[in-house]
Amino acid sequence: MDWAYLFEISLTGIASGGLYALAALAFVMVYKATRVVNIAIGEMLMAGGYLFFTFAAMWALPLWLAIPAAVLACGLLGAVIERTMIRPLLGEPPISVFMVTVGLSSVLIGLVEMVWTADQRRLPEFMPSDPIMVGDAFLAPKVFWGAVVAAVFIAAVLLVFRYWRGGVALRATASDQAAAYSVGINVPRVFSLAWVASAMLAAISGIIVGSIGGISSSMGVFGLSVLVVVIVGGLDSVLGALVGGILIGLVEALAGAYLGGEYKLLATFVVLVVILMARPYGLFGTHEIERL
Amino acid sequence: MRIGTLKESYVADAALFDSRTQHAWLAIAAALLLLFPFVASDYWLYMACLVAINVASATGLNILTGYTGLVSLGQAAFMGLGAYTVAILQTRYGTPFLLNLLAGGVVAMLGGIVVGIPSLRVKGLYLAIATIAASFIAHFLFANFQITGGTAGLSLPPARLLGVDLDTSFRLYWLIVPVTLLMLLGAANLFRTRIGRAFIAIRDRDISAEVLGIPLLRYKLLSFGLSSFYAGIAGGLWAYFFRVVTPESFPLSMSIFFLAAIIVGGMGSILGGILGAVFMTMVPELLKLVVDLLPGGAALAVFLSPVRLVVFGALIIGFLVFEPLGLAEIWRRVRRFFHLWPFRN
Numbered sequence: 001m002d003w004a005y006l007f008e009i010s011l012t013g014i015a016s017g018g019l020y021a022l023a024a025l026a027f028v029m030v031y032k033a034t035r036v037v038n039i040a041i042g043e044m045l046m047a048g049g050y051l052f053f054t055f056a057a058m059w060a061l062p063l064w065l066a067i068p069a070a071v072l073a074c075g076l077l078g079a080v081i082e083r084t085m086i087r088p089l090l091g092e093p094p095i096s097v098f099m100v101t102v103g104l105s106s107v108l109i110g111l112v113e114m115v116w117t118a119d120q121r122r123l124p125e126f127m128p129s130d131p132i133m134v135g136d137a138f139l140a141p142k143v144f145w146g147a148v149v150a151a152v153f154i155a156a157v158l159l160v161f162r163y164w165r166g167g168v169a170l171r172a173t174a175s176d177q178a179a180a181y182s183v184g185i186n187v188p189r190v191f192s193l194a195w196v197a198s199a200m201l202a203a204i205s206g207i208i209v210g211s212i213g214g215i216s217s218s219m220g221v222f223g224l225s226v227l228v229v230v231i232v233g234g235l236d237s238v239l240g241a242l243v244g245g246i247l248i249g250l251v252e253a254l255a256g257a258y259l260g261g262e263y264k265l266l267a268t269f270v271v272l273v274v275i276l277m278a279r280p281y282g283l284f285g286t287h288e289i290e291r292l
Numbered sequence: 293m294r295i296g297t298l299k300e301s302y303v304a305d306a307a308l309f310d311s312r313t314q315h316a317w318l319a320i321a322a323a324l325l326l327l328f329p330f331v332a333s334d335y336w337l338y339m340a341c342l343v344a345i346n347v348a349s350a351t352g353l354n355i356l357t358g359y360t361g362l363v364s365l366g367q368a369a370f371m372g373l374g375a376y377t378v379a380i381l382q383t384r385y386g387t388p389f390l391l392n393l394l395a396g397g398v399v400a401m402l403g404g405i406v407v408g409i410p411s412l413r414v415k416g417l418y419l420a421i422a423t424i425a426a427s428f429i430a431h432f433l434f435a436n437f438q439i440t441g442g443t444a445g446l447s448l449p450p451a452r453l454l455g456v457d458l459d460t461s462f463r464l465y466w467l468i469v470p471v472t473l474l475m476l477l478g479a480a481n482l483f484r485t486r487i488g489r490a491f492i493a494i495r496d497r498d499i500s501a502e503v504l505g506i507p508l509l510r511y512k513l514l515s516f517g518l519s520s521f522y523a524g525i526a527g528g529l530w531a532y533f534f535r536v537v538t539p540e541s542f543p544l545s546m547s548i549f550f551l552a553a554i555i556v557g558g559m560g561s562i563l564g565g566i567l568g569a570v571f572m573t574m575v576p577e578l579l580k581l582v583v584d585l586l587p588g589g590a591a592l593a594v595f596l597s598p599v600r601l602v603v604f605g606a607l608i609i610g611f612l613v614f615e616p617l618g619l620a621e622i623w624r625r626v627r628r629f630f631h632l633w634p635f636r637n
Contacts (some may be wrong), residue, residue: 037417088613095363096612098417099555102365102548103608110601118598224428227421266432269425276410276422 008137009257010250015139017249018147019205019212022154023222024229024241026201029157032174032236033194036086037098040105041202042223048074048203049123049210049219050112056124063126071203078199082192090188105220113217120216127211146208153204154242157197166193174236225252225265228272234285243283247271308480325473329465337461343573344465344472345529350553350569351479351562352522357551358559359483360515361495366407366423367523368546369430373400374524375531375541379446380439382531389451389458393471393528400524401517403430408516427544434539445538448531458532468529475522480562482518491515495560545601552608558618567619575607576600 027041038044052070055061061069085104089097127145131138161167173180173190181187206215209222229248233240248268255267275282299305309315329337353367374396381392407426410419434440450459451467458464482488490511493501502508531537549572557568579599611618 085609085613092612092616094417095361095420096616098363098420099551100609100612102551103605103612106545106548106552106601106605106608108605110598110603110605113598113601114595117594224424227424231418231421262432262436265428269428272425273410273422273429276418276425280410280418 004136005257007135008139009253011134011137011139012143013250013253014246015143015147015249016253017246018150018154019209019245020226020229020249021242021245022150022201022205022208023226024233024245025154025157025238026198026205027226027230028233028236028238028241029170029201030194030198031230032238033170034086034191035094036101037094037235038101038198039098039227040101040108040220040223041198041226042220043105043108044074044078044199044202045206045209045222046112046215046217046219047077047108048199048206049215050116050121051203052207052210053116053121053123053215057121063124067207070207071200074203074206075196075200078195078197078202079192081199082195086195087188087191105223109217109220116217118217120214122214123207123211125211142212146212149208150205153201157201158238166190170194221265225268228268230282231272232275232282234282236286237282237284240282240284306484308484325469329462334461337465339573339577341461341464341468341533343570344468345526345533346550346553346569346573347566348472348475348529349523349526350550350557351476351565352519352526353550354554354557354559354562354565355479355482355491355522356515356519358554358561358564359488359495360491360512361498362408362512362515363417363420363551364423364516364519365420365544365547365551366404366427366430367519367550368542368544369423369427370400370404370520370523371527371530371546372430372434372537372539372542373403373520374527375537376434376440376446376527377524378528378531379448379537382448382451383446389453389532393525396528396531397521397524400527401521404516404520404523405513407520408513423547424544427542427547431539431542434542440539443539445536445541447536450535451532464533468533471525471529475525476562476566479522479565483562487511487514492560549604552604554618556607556611556618558620561618561620563623564618564620567623571619572604572607575603579603 023041023045026044027038030036030038048070051073052066055066055069056063059066081104085100086097089100127142129141132141132144133139161170169180169185169190170193172183172185173187177187180190206219209219225248229244230241231244232247233242233244248271251267251271252264255263259267297311299310304310309318328340332340349367349371352370353364356362356364377396377399378389378392381387381395382389387395403426407423410422434445435443440446450457451464452458453467456463458467483492490501490506493504493506494508494511494515498508501511527542530541534541550569553568553572554565555568556571557566558564576596579596583596615621
C-alpha cells in the first residue's frame, strides 16, 4: 500500500468533490424551494460552459466580462425554464415535473449540438498553472483552483441565503409554503428566484468543470454524478450536498485510481444503490419518505 | 361511459372490444397488417418492424409507468438484457429462437425484479434515479464481461423458422408483428384481471391500495417483472432484427425515448402506448423527409440528430404541459365527436 499515492488521490478526490458540492448546491436550491427534481442539472451546467465559451472564445470578450455575462445569461435561461415549463405544472404530480426536466435535458443537448456541434471544445485558460504541492503530494492546479473557487462560491451562497431578505424568503418557502404565503412572501417569485440562482450556480460550476476537462455535448453526464451526490446527501439538505459531494468525489477518485477509469461511474452508482437501500432519505435529508 | 352502447349481458359488458364499430375497425386493421408486407417497399417494411419492436417495449413501460405509477428510466437496459441473452444463446448454444426469445424475456424479468427491490423502500423520483443507476450498471456489465463480447458486442445469425432464415424485413415482419400483437393482447387483458386492477389501485393511491389488501411489494415487483419481460422480448426481437448487439445499442437516451413515447401517446392506455411508439419512431423519419425537401438539404443533414433530440424533448414538455393524457386522449375526443355524429352538434 502506497500511502503517499493514496493521499494524493484522496486530495484530488476531495478537490473535485468541491465541484460536485457546488453543482449539488444548485440542485438542492431548486429542490428545497420548489420540490422539483431537476434531472437537467448537468445540462444547465453544460449550457453555462458553452455560453462562457461563446463569450470568451468566439466573441473574444475579456474574462471579467465573459464570466459574469455567461452566468447572467444562464440565469436568464433558468428564468425562462421556470416560467414556461415549470410554473404551468404547479400542483401537478411531481412525476410530471420530473419528466419535464427529462425533456428539458434532451432539448438542451440538442440545442447545444445544433449551435456548437457535438465536438469537444476547450475553454480558454484562465486559472494559474503552477503545480500545487501539498506536503509531498501533487495536485493538478486546475483542480485545486476549481475547488477553491467552488468553496468561495459555496460560502457566499450560504451567507447570502442566511442573511439576505430573498434568501430568507426562500428558506421560509422551503419550510412551509402556506405559511410563507400568509406572511406576504410572493411564493411564485421565490420559485423564479430559486431557478435563477440555481442556473447561475450551475453556470459557475459549468465554467469550472469545462475549464478542467473541456466542454462537450455529453457533459451532462456530470449531472448524473451530481444526482448521486444529492441523493447520498439528502435531497433537501445543503450540508448533505457538501458532504455528499466530497464523499462522491473521493469515491470516484479512488475507484478511478485503483480499479480503472471505467469503474468511476460504476462505483458512484453502486454507492447510490446502497444508499437507496439502506438510507433512502440520504445522510442528512428530511425523513419524509413514506415507507410502505 | 358513452351513450348509445347498450349492454344486455355481463359478458358483453366485460368484453375487451365492446362495440360493433370497434370490431369493424379491428378487422380493417388486421386486413391492413396482413396486406402491408405485400405492397410496402423494403424501407417501409423495415420501419414497420422497428415500430412493432418499439410498440412492444413501450407497452411494457406503460404497464410499469402508466398503470402502476413507477417511473423507470431503465427500459433500454432491460431490452439490452433480453437482446444479450438471445445473442448469447443463439451464438453459443444455437437453441431454437422462440426459446431464446422467451429466455430473453425471463432474464430481463429477473433483472427487472432485482432493480425493483428498492421500490420496497423508495418510490417516485428516487426509484427513477435507481433505474438510471441500473442502466449504467447494466452498460458496464455488457462492456466488461467476457461472455458479452466486450465493447465489440456480439453478432448473431438470423433466426430460423421451419428451415427458413428470417433474414429480410419481409420475413422478420411475420415474426415481429405477431409477437407484438400477442403482447399487446396480453397487456390489454391484464388490466381486466385482479393483477392489473391492483396495479391501477397502486398508481392512484398506494396507501389505499395497501388498505384494500394489495400487498404492495409483491405487486410492485410483479409490475417491474412484467414490464421488463416485455422489454426483454422486445430486446430479443431487436437482436434478431439488427443481428448485432453492442453495449452502445441501449443507451440512456433510448430509455428516455420510451418514456417520451408513452407520455406522448398517453400513459395508462394501451392505445396510447401504440400511438406514442408509432409517432415517436416516425418523427425522426418525418424530420429526414422535411430536411430532404428543404433547399440545401444535404448541408442541413448534420443538424438531423440534434434536431431530433430537441424535438423529442419539446414533445415531452409540450404534451405534459398542454395534453397530459397524450394522443390517446385526442383520439378519444375525436371518437366521441363521431360517436353520435351527425345527431349531435
